[in-house]
Structure formats: structure tokens, C-alpha cells
Amino acid sequence: MLEFESAYRKPGNTLLGQLFGVDPFDFWVGRFYVGLFGIIAAIAIAIGVGVLFIAVGQYGDWDLVRANIPAPLRQFGLGPAPFLQGGAWQVVVVFATISFVAWAIREVEICKKLEMGYHVPAMYSLAISAWVVLQVIRPLWMGCWCEGFDLSYSGHLTWVSNTGFRYMNFYLNPFHAYAVLGFFLTAMVLAMHGSAILGTYHTDKDPNVEMLREDNFWRDYIGYSIGEYGIHRLGFYLAFYTLIMSDLCILTSGTLVSDWVKFWHPF
Amino acid sequence: MATMLTGPRVEPIEPFEPSQLDTDDILGIRAGAPFRLELLREFKVDTQLGTIWLGTWGLLSVALFLAGSGVLIAAALDATGGSLLDAVKYFANVQELPPDGLGFFHAPRSGGFWELNMLLWAGAVLAWAGRCYDRLRRHKWRPYLLFAWLSAISLTSAIWVWHPLLMGSWADAPGLGLNADLDWAQNFSVLWGNFYYNPWHQLAIFFLFGSTMLWGMHGATILATSAEGSHHEVAEIKDMHSGSHKSMLFWRWTMGFNANPKTIHDWIWWFSVGVVLSSAIGIITTGWVTNDWYVWAVDHGTVEQYGPMTRDAINQRPNQVKLELPVYMPIPNEMTEYTGVNK
Numbered sequence: 001m002l003e004f005e006s007a008y009r010k011p012g013n014t015l016l017g018q019l020f021g022v023d024p025f026d027f028w029v030g031r032f033y034v035g036l037f038g039i040i041a042a043i044a045i046a047i048g049v050g051v052l053f054i055a056v057g058q059y060g061d062w063d064l065v066r067a068n069i070p071a072p073l074r075q076f077g078l079g080p081a082p083f084l085q086g087g088a089w090q091v092v093v094v095f096a097t098i099s100f101v102a103w104a105i106r107e108v109e110i111c112k113k114l115e116m117g118y119h120v121p122a123m124y125s126l127a128i129s130a131w132v133v134l135q136v137i138r139p140l141w142m143g144c145w146c147e148g149f150d151l152s153y154s155g156h157l158t159w160v161s162n163t164g165f166r167y168m169n170f171y172l173n174p175f176h177a178y179a180v181l182g183f184f185l186t187a188m189v190l191a192m193h194g195s196a197i198l199g200t201y202h203t204d205k206d207p208n209v210e211m212l213r214e215d216n217f218w219r220d221y222i223g224y225s226i227g228e229y230g231i232h233r234l235g236f237y238l239a240f241y242t243l244i245m246s247d248l249c250i251l252t253s254g255t256l257v258s259d260w261v262k263f264w265h266p267f
Numbered sequence: 268m269a270t271m272l273t274g275p276r277v278e279p280i281e282p283f284e285p286s287q288l289d290t291d292d293i294l295g296i297r298a299g300a301p302f303r304l305e306l307l308r309e310f311k312v313d314t315q316l317g318t319i320w321l322g323t324w325g326l327l328s329v330a331l332f333l334a335g336s337g338v339l340i341a342a343a344l345d346a347t348g349g350s351l352l353d354a355v356k357y358f359a360n361v362q363e364l365p366p367d368g369l370g371f372f373h374a375p376r377s378g379g380f381w382e383l384n385m386l387l388w389a390g391a392v393l394a395w396a397g398r399c400y401d402r403l404r405r406h407k408w409r410p411y412l413l414f415a416w417l418s419a420i421s422l423t424s425a426i427w428v429w430h431p432l433l434m435g436s437w438a439d440a441p442g443l444g445l446n447a448d449l450d451w452a453q454n455f456s457v458l459w460g461n462f463y464y465n466p467w468h469q470l471a472i473f474f475l476f477g478s479t480m481l482w483g484m485h486g487a488t489i490l491a492t493s494a495e496g497s498h499h500e501v502a503e504i505k506d507m508h509s510g511s512h513k514s515m516l517f518w519r520w521t522m523g524f525n526a527n528p529k530t531i532h533d534w535i536w537w538f539s540v541g542v543v544l545s546s547a548i549g550i551i552t553t554g555w556v557t558n559d560w561y562v563w564a565v566d567h568g569t570v571e572q573y574g575p576m577t578r579d580a581i582n583q584r585p586n587q588v589k590l591e592l593p594v595y596m597p598i599p600n601e602m603t604e605y606t607g608v609n610k
Contacts, residue, residue: 002512002515002516002519004507004512005516005519008512008513008516028520030523031519031520031523031524032520032521032522033520033521063568065569065570066568066571106521110517110520110521111517113520114513114516114517115513116491116492116494116513116514116517117490117491117492117494118491119487119488119490119491120484120487120488120491120517122487123483123484123486124483126483127480127483153569154564154570154571157463157464157469157570158463158570160463161461161463169449169453171450171453172449182479183475183476183478183479184475184542186478186479187474187475187478187479187538187539187542187543188419188539189482190478190481190482190535190536190538190539191412191415191535191536191539191540192415193532193535194411194415194532194533194535194539195408195412195414195415195536196408197500197501197504197532198409198411198532198533198536199403199408199409199410199412200408200409200501201500201501201504201505201529201532202409203407213406213407213408214501215313216283216406217402217403217406217408219301219315219317219318219319219320220318220319220320220405220406221320221398221399221402222319223299223316223317223318223319224315224317225313225315226312226313227312227313228498228499228500228501229311229312229493229498230310230311230312230313232485232486232489232490232493232498233310233311233312233490234312234486235482235483235485235486236482236486236487237486238479238482239479239480239482239483239486242479243479243483
């Protein structure tokens with residue numbers, strides 16, 4: 001426990017507690033808060049990882065790089081697939097999605113416990129949306145679970161490579177371009193923010209003087225200082241924008257547009 | 268209208284303490300009267316615009332950048348026969364291409380435009396590093412920002428200088444232009460046997476996605492606890508209050524690990540710098556360590572060999588592959604055949 005932690009570890013303010021007046025899962029294990037949704041997430045993770053290990057054992061290749069849970073074969077469409085021909089993938093994707101969502105709700109409960117805003121679970125939900133778009137929504141739209149990516153190191157690389165070439169030139173996908181722009185912008189703004197804090201925290205003076213030093217530096221350097229609160233808004237919205245564009249980038253490929261080169265020359 | 272968007276002019280809120288470095292610079296001018304753009308209040312960011320420091324380095328950088336941009340405009344007008352309208356209309360396809368070989372002083376249309384433009388912009392970027400150093404010293408910052416900027420230069424110089432030098436031709440560098448840039452990225456990957464199997468490219472993507480993830484995590488955490496002052500980060504590093512306590516405990520309870528107001532900035536600085544550093548290594552090793560990253564990955568067991576790929580054939584191909592890039596023009600016959608949209 002951190003030295004100030006015990007003051008914050010208070011029971012109550014959970015969903016089960018509000019519904020039934022009693023919450024049997026309202027406790028901590030080591031550093032982790034558990035809660036109802038921690039239990040759900042743990043069960044889903046256990047089942048998903050268990051199935052994953054069983055499948056890898058049956059495929060018989062335990063090499064970390066090559067071990068692969070392949071997406072269902074095309075012939076099974078949107079139906080269930082035999083275990084080794086995609087059924088394992090279907091089970092793992094279902095339980096992974098359950099555990100992600102339970103984890104997000106668990107973050108909401110921790111936010112309520114700490115009486116803070118819900119920005120982290122909101123942003124995490126957006127990250128989950130990328131997984132759901134890739135593995136559920138787009139395969140459903142395309143009419144085949146085979147559109148999802150294999151669950152492995154080399155398998156997902158090959159999926160990314162093939163998907164890029166399948167739609168001719170992914171660099172000409174405008175949402176892909178906007179997403180790449182967002183990724184690089186977040187990296188640049190992140191470096192600027194990290195440099196600002198690491199560059200100024202060391203001086204042993206009045207904190208207000210250091211804030212002034214930060215603002216005045218940025219005003220000298222680029223003519224504008226967004227402020228110590230504003231920089232976190234900017235970073236939050238940049239990450240938000242990047243995830244939305246990533247979702248659109250893959251959701252439109254193959255469903256609405258089959259060739260991003262011809263996309264620009266429709267007539 | 269102007270008064271709707273901007274408030275009244277205001278004096279600088281925080282005074283600048285006097286500095287020898289300001290008075291020594293003969294072009295040292297703190298330009299512009301600060302004013303408030305009230306529109307920015309809607310986004311909950313600081314509203315004060317200005318002042319800005321000019322200085323020798325900054326003015327030099329801007330002058331070089333504008334001169335390079337002038338070359339770009341001249342090249343675009345040259346390509347469209349002097350028609351500004353066409354240059355705007357086809358801006359995505361207007362491009363400056365690098366010359367063959369490593370020589371200098373080519374005729375403008377044989378790479379001279381590109382050479383002059385790149386030289387001027389490289390000077391602008393380096394002069395900006397001088398400005399960064401000067402202002403960091405003036406405001407007594409530790410030089411993290413300068414090192415981040417130099418790391419970014421390590422990537423651009425790897426792409427535009429070191430890799431072409433190692434390959435023996437400026438033609439290995441990207442041309443300037445929207446489609447020229449995108450096409451270079453696509454062709455470079457294919458030319459060197461699929462960049463997804465370049466481990467440094469993989470590491471760079473890890474850092475790049477990680478940077479976005481860390482901005483999502485850090486930005487969200489600070490916004491969620493800013494009611495209790497966690498955004499006063501420099502002050503919180505020395506003397507933590509409940510906002511920082513909560514932001515640390517949130518992650519400790521969620522995933523069993525937490526940074527603190529200081530170490531989160533170590534994480535984000537190294538992740539963002541890692542993007543460009545590992546990218547630079549990935550570019551410089553390309554064509555030097557291997558001429559085919561797919562073959563490299565097969566050899567090192569990070570990917571299976573798919574199908575009857577004849578690896579000897581790949582290994583024996585010439586290092587320089589002449590790429591004939593067709594300019595895509597719609598042909599009448601194709602109009603009925605394909606719309607680019609799924610039926």
C-alpha cells in the first residue's frame with residue numbers, strides 16, 4: 001500500500017451495493033480492486049486464455065512467434081466453425097470482448113469509488129471500439145468471420161499486410177491518412193509535454209514561478225502557450241480523434257470501398 | 268466581428284524576467300501585443316495569443332523555410348506551364364523528384380528543384396534547433412525538448428540523407444508532394460520486401476500506438492482529477508495532493524501498476540522519442556543489413572515462409588529496382604468497368 005492509500009480504500013458506492021444494499025465483491029486483492037465486474041472480467045479472461053492454450057496445444061506449436069489462433073475459414077461464413085478451423089478464434093474473441101467491456105465497467109466503479117471523472121473509461125471504451133470494429137462489426141458487415149485477424153504475432157502482421165494490399169493502396173485511404181496524422185501528432189505533442197515537465201520540475205523554487213517559466217517559454221518559442229490544463233485537453237482529444245479515424249479507416253475498407261486508388265477516380 | 272472573436276488587448280499577464288540572452292541578440296524582438304482570443308475559451312485552453320520571440324535563429328529558420336516553399340511553388344508553376352489555377356487544381360499530384368546519383372547542381376527539372384528545396388528546408392529545421400537551444404537556455408529548462416527535436420531530425424535525416432547516401436543515389440529519397448510522399452511510403456515498403464517484417468518498423472509502431480495510448484491514459488487521468496488540481500504537475504511533483512493521489516490509485520487498483528506525476532512524464536517522453544529513434548534505425552538498416560525484410564524475417568523465424576516463394580530469386584535480384592510508376596489517368600474504357608465502390 002502507498003502511504004496515503006488507506007485513506008482512500010473505503011467500501012461502498014458500487015453498483016451491487018446501490019441495487020441490493022450489499023456487495024460481496026467489494027474488496028481488494030493485493031493492489032487490485034475486485035468488484036463484481038472484476039470477477040466477471042477474471043472469469044472471461046480465464047476462459048479465453050484457457051481456450052487459447054488448449055487450441056495452441058492442439059495445433060502443437062508452442063513457439064511464441066508462430067503459435068497462432070487462426071480466424072475461421074471462409075467456407076463457414078457467419079456460422080460456427082469447428083474448433084481447430086476457427087471455432088477457437090470465435091470463443092476467444094467472444095470472451096476477450098466480454099472481458100474488455102467488464103474491465104471498462106470496473107474502471108467506472110473505481111472512478112466512482114475515488115470520486116473522479118469518467119474520462120479514462122470513456123477513452124478505454126473508444127479503444128475497445130477499435131477491437132470490436134476489427135473483429136466483430138466489419139466481419140458481420142462483410143458476411144464472414146474470416147475477415148477478422150488471426151490472434152498471433154506473425155498472423156496479425158500478415159493480416160495487416162494482406163489487408164493493405166487487398167484494397168490496392170491503403171495510403172490512399174483518407175481515413176488512414178487522417179489516423180496516421182493523428183498518431184504522429186499525438187507523439188509530437190506528447191514529446192513537447194514530457195519535455196516541458198521534465199525540463200522544469202527540477203528547480204527548487206516557487207511552483208508559480210515555474211508555471212510562469214513554462215508559459216513564457218512556449219510564448220517565446222511558438223507564440224502560444226496552451227496552459228497546463230489545456231495541454232491535457234489537447235492530448236485527450238488528439239487520442240480521441242485518432243481512434244475515431246482508425247475505426248473509420250478499417251470500417252470503410254471492403255465494405256464501402258474496394259479499391260482506394262480507384263476511389264479517387266470514380267468516373 | 269473582431270470584437271466578437273477577440274477581447275480587448277491586454278498587457279502580458281506574466282512578466283518576463285530580464286535576461287542577458289535577450290539583450291545580446293541583435294534581432295531579439297519579443298513581437299506582437301498579446302491579446303485574448305475568446306473563442307479558445309470554448310475549448311477550455313489558454314486564450315492568450317502572443318507574444319512571440321523572433322531572434323536570429325528563429326528569423327533565419329523562417330526565412331529558409333519560406334525560401335524553400337518558394338522553390339516548391341516555382342516547381343509547381345513550372346510543372347503546370349505557369350498556370351496557378353492548374354497548380355492548385357492538381358496540388359496532390361504536383362511533385363518535385365530527386366535526381367539520380369549523388370551529384371549536386373542538377374538542372375531544375377532533373378532534380379535541381381528538389382535539391383535546392385531540401386537544402387533550404389534542412390537549414391530551416393537545423394536553425395529551429397538553434398532557436399530551441401537558445402530559448403531553453405534563456406528560460407533555464409533542461410534540454411529535453413532539444414533532444415526530442417534532434418531525435419525527430421534523426422528520422423528525417425535518415426530518410427532524406429543517410430539512406431540515399433548509403434544507397435548511392437538521391438533518388439532513394441522521397442519526392443516532395445502529397446502523392447509523391449504517399450507513393451514513396453508504399454513503394455519503399457514493397458521494394459525492401461514488406462516493411463511489416465522489419466523489426467524496427469514493428470518497434471516504431473509499438474511506440475507510436477503506445478504514444479497515442481499514453482496520451483489517452485494520461486490526458487484522461489488528469490482531466491478526470493483536475494477538479495482537485497492534478498494538472499498543476501510541476502507543483503504536484505514536489506508536493507502531492509488528493510488529485511495526484513487519486514490519479515495514481517486509479518491505475519494501481521485497475522491494473523496493479525502506477526506511475527507518479529514525475530515518472531509518467533518519463534514514460535511519455537521516451538515513448539514519443541522512441542517512435543522516431545527506432546524508425547531512424549529501421550530506415551538506415553534497410554538495404555544495408557538486408558535488402559528484403561520478408562526474407563530476413565523468415566531467416567530469423569519471426570514469420571513463416573508462405574507458399575512456394577523462391578527465396579534465391581529474391582536474394583539475387585538487383586539492389587536497384589527501376590520503378591516505372593504510371594501516373595494514373597482515367598481511361599474511357601474503364602469508366603463502365605469499375606467505380607471503386609462495391610455493388
